[in-house]
Amino acid sequence: MFPLGLPRLFPTLHCDDGAKESPVPDNKKLSTAISAVKDAISVQESELKRWKRIFDTHAKLGDDGERYLDTESFVKAIAPAEDLTKIGRRQFSILFRVADTSKRGLVSWEDFVVFETLLKRPDADYFVAFQYFDVDSSGTITFDEFKNVFKANIKPDAIPFDFDCDWVKLYLGTKNGTHVLGYNEFTQLMKGLQGERLRQAFKYFDRDQDGLIRPDQFKRIILEIAGHKLSDAVIERLPSLATLTPGGRISYSEVVAFHNVVREMDMVERIVREATAKSSDGRIDQSDFVNYAAASSRYSLFTPMEAAIIFHFAGRGGGTSRLALVDFAQLLNPKWRAPQSPFPEEKEEKQANVLNRVLHSAYNFVLGGFAGAFGATTVYPIDLVKVRHWPTLIEWVGIFRLGSMQNQRSTVVGQLLYKNSIDCARKVFHHEGFLGFYRGLGPQLIGVAPEKAIKLTVNDLIRGRAMDPETGRIKLGWELVAGGTAGGCQVVFTNPLEIVKIRLQMQGEAAKAVPNQVKKGAIHIIRQLGIFGLYKGATACLMRDIPFSAIYFPVYSHFKTDVFHQDYNGKQLSFLETLASAAIAGMPAAYLTTPFDVVKTRLQSEARKGQSNYKGPLDAFGKIWREEGFKAFWKGGPARIIRSSPQFGFTLVAYEYLQKYPWAEPKASAKLETALTTPRLEDISRIRARNALKIMLDVQGDISS
Template identity: 70%
Template sequence: MSPLSLPSVLPTVHCDTPAETPAEAPGSRVSAIRTVKSAIAVPETELKRWRRTFDANAQTTVNGEKHVDCFRSYLNPEQFVNAIAPKSDLQKIGRTQFASLFRVADTNRRGLVSWDDFVVFETILKRPDADYYIAFQYFDADDSGTITYDEFKNEFKANIGPDSIPFDFECDWVKLYLGKKNGTHVLGYGEFTQLMKGLQGERLRQAFKYFDKDQDGFIRSDQFKRIILEIAGHKLSDAVIERLPTLTTLTPGGRISYSEVIAFHNVIREMDMVERIIREATSKSKDGRIDQSDFLNHCAACTRYSLFTPMEAAIIFHFAGRGNAGQRLALIDFAQLLDPRWKAPSEQIEANPVSQATSVLQQVAESAYNFVQGGIAGAFGATIVYPIDLVKVLFMILGDWEDLSKCNLTVPNCRLVGQLLYKNSLDCVRKVFRNEGFLGFYRGLGPQLIGVAPEKAIKLTVNDFIRSRAMDPETGRIKLFWEFVAGGTAGGCQVVFTNPLEIVKIRLQIQGETAKLEGAKPKGAVHIIRQLGLFGLYRGASACLLRDIPFSAIYFPAYWHLKRDVFGEGYNGKQLAFLEMLASASIAGMPAAYFTTPADVVKTRLQVEARTGQTHYKGLTDAFVKIYREEGFKAFFKGGPARVIRSSPQFGFTLVAYEYLHKFLPYPFNGHDRTVETTLTSPPEDLSKVRARNALKILLDVSGDFGRRST
């Protein structure tokens, strides 16, 4: 796909209306922006996306009259905001403030943005410095390409209210940028960007000096709150704004010093770095909590210089800890400081029987929802690896024993009478395919799918339930002991469904080849269930417990620690990719599957229907003893590699399916989420909208009221 040059794709607008196309004088805003447009190539797919956005918000009438010849379509200020504003920021930044950017897009000064204008504006947003570039265009009122002292002063005053804290335009700081000597000193684009970066600090200094009438270096808490609201109110949540006066409690005297005001402003200005340090430090902490020392230590370890002072750290923990700055805090405690959109979770004022009953029903409904998702995920994983499982079972029971050729078939201890069926796993695959075709690899899948839903569902649901109860609700951490308990309990509970399922499945799997060998007709699952009876379906249950409890106790903790400690899930808000999640789930299944193979071998031998000449096992202990005597220690790990090959991908795909079901089909009636979603962790928005938002925030550094008075 080759990019298209913008002038070749922009529509030509012909109109006799004087306001349609003003003269493009050299150096004018229109001429300068058209130059930018022609210098940047835009892929055709992006132009189409812009067109869809434009058409979705534009209209073709002006004051109720159609102007098809003049304006095919256009955006008024409200429609323009709909097209360019990120939806996530409209809580703290008003729509009228986003409309300030309309003035930059409306290059022809007609009160309308055409498709031509919109493409130009979107093209500007592709610049890496789009935020400062748009701010420069806003202050460049005469479209000259430079900003004079008067332009800066007039635009500044036009966007702050009459009751705002006054700003001295004759101060030395302004003169450093816009001083006069032998004429007027004007600002080019580069100089303007530096002025805007330092403007808020000068605003803060002047505002403090304005309230510090007696020049003792202190102001009252209400004055501090007014300063912060004017220059940074859009960067703070309502909870932090309400508690701004409490900054007086950090030092004796009941007033706020200039040092504290500057420290608070530095925290706001470096909030992205504050968040990164907090996320990293809490992620590495053993208990998921940090104190001021942990914060400063991690800051020193991950930054080149001491970025934050002890006073700034104290302010961070003061507002996150709701006044108790000395406690160890979890990531969730910092949410109100990190995210200006933060809302306090709704708290139940009064507990009553009705609400308690509703809460219980809610938990039951959520568990049932998870149960269904677990069943779907389990069926998916089982279907993918079922051929491997078939080969594993056949080889484990009828496979390659080297000493069979030496076996005296008249001796009762010789386990199998007859020919050697499979030399190895590949030989097993070839013979199953030759004798039964491709569908032979799915022999016994029906009962497996019928039983796998409750089996996997109960394992996943029980594990999640116990983990959620043992988990610290603020840090999301759980002690290793409880991880083992959750996994082991889940494995034990699933045996209720696992044992009947597997005994039927195993007998269905082995009878295909043995029936051909003996000339018998294969029996169905119903016949096997009737033959076994209720108690027979739980034959080998003790071995099944011996296998499933340690399997799950190993598997689930390994899975969660691989995700978090190896692949870094949650680190700075990271979400794992599909392959990372699949690798975590699959790798965790390897040790769990292999180390529980002895129990699986014994369980399988107990559950298979013994034929004439085969060794009969009376129980768990008897099976262990006889297998060891007849076949040696290696027999306990017979089929171990095949079990790893089968169990690892099965649980990998099962867990991945379960995670993605939770992600894309979450329980719809969940309460408040305890995760901390900020700009760093939220799903990425369209980059042009992000840059439009950042351009407005640079203007808001002038005043929180910027754009409310004029657009």
């Protein structure tokens, strides 16, 4: 499908005898026309429909009954809602002149298709700028065209530019009009234009030719050349560059160094991001920056003066030796704004923060209930079989039979109830039915809400207080403290929960030993045990849950950040990455705490005839060691991995996704990313339109439309 606007690329030949006009290709436009036709062929039907929707949304009805875009509606149609740069929506009106090929002040549907097709070119940014300067549409740019367009787009009081300089003559010849610029030559001229403007501007202010200018003159130069690339905070402090060297004035070397920093801002950001990410404390100094730049690139080098300028503006001139990623935000992000907290609004802001924290904590309890119940229900049959009998993971698939249940003791008088885990699962289903796998689930679900809420809340609370607000980092010691404290607090809920659960699970096993035995409900067990009885084995529970959480939460956090690179360049983890981080973190935490789980299970289970009674954790450790040996402490270890790994995996995935509610406070890492960047553009055509504007804004920092 050919855009209807393409025939206008061919001028028409009018016949004197009144015959119908026929399009005849102009030799000067032939190559441009062929290129446009090739691009038009590649336009897919879906893209044309999308362009049509955009056009119809913003177009207005003209006097002739057709729909057109004027300057205002054209800007609305092509300007992105958000951008990485400081380019204002008003400045996108510059592109209207390129789209309005008929020069009537209106863009038709055919014109819009041609313009959007143009933006599909891989070099659309430079090609649009070329068409902007190519006033007569000849396909070349003369000296007069370059000079007139340049002068028309700078302010009357701008720093003068000498068009008779050697630099211009090298591109356009020594005589005006003797040489014209083709497209490729024009791109190189525009790329070097800023350097020449900088040189001429410095020379203009350096009247006494001592190689120094005043700070206010330096600020004016940068505003005209690169004002759209810097945040307001950096612009305000531009004169402070004079403090880097004695004398209170700025040299040409410093001006060039600052311009090089601005020109290489993307490289600066990459080096800062990677260097701070690999730093032990999330901060870097000037030496770290220079060393990492030298080690990570083959040719790009930053001079000591350029590095000093970077750290001067990032550190706000405070002389801070080591800076965090967030410190560089005001230099790297032109849209950066300093956080403002006016005194009259300070009280309201604090009240809002307190309300957010209350809502956050309240929601965590609800969240813990849903997430914990989901995870517990998913793996509960595995947990029941583990308590009654659990061999190694290899035995689970029937290859070996090496283990035994945590509560099935080697010294029991009589025959073992279960040969292996498969036999255990088969007999549970045969004697108790499918619901037998969920015996004791009720207390588990009742207690899981406060348990998960208190664990997740305490861990997040301590991590938030111990975390460096600038780097988003937390020391390993505090990670262990946060996790361990969270695990200790949860015992208040988990110990009564688990002792009731274990005794309910064991009733099915006891029923086979004592036929027609009346099964006891959870309420009966609670009354039988009493308040103190519900906390039987609490010491062992603490010995298990504190190290479990102290291992789990740091491993989970580091898997997300160090392995899957969460929050690096704004990356958010996928479902599978979050699930893998949570599940893998549960493996070492579950297995390494198995001995404490064995002791806890023995203490909380009712001893049957012929089984040892334990007075406490130390007594249990001693008797198990003497009667069953070292291997007994690791009974159910693989089972804990298979149960805890998916349980915590699904629980934490649910927690992460349900935690994204409207009033949630952003995490520290998210705050850093928000300060540094805004969402990146997804439509490549809009990116190219923006880049074309950047090229033209290099002519004047605030180019007029």
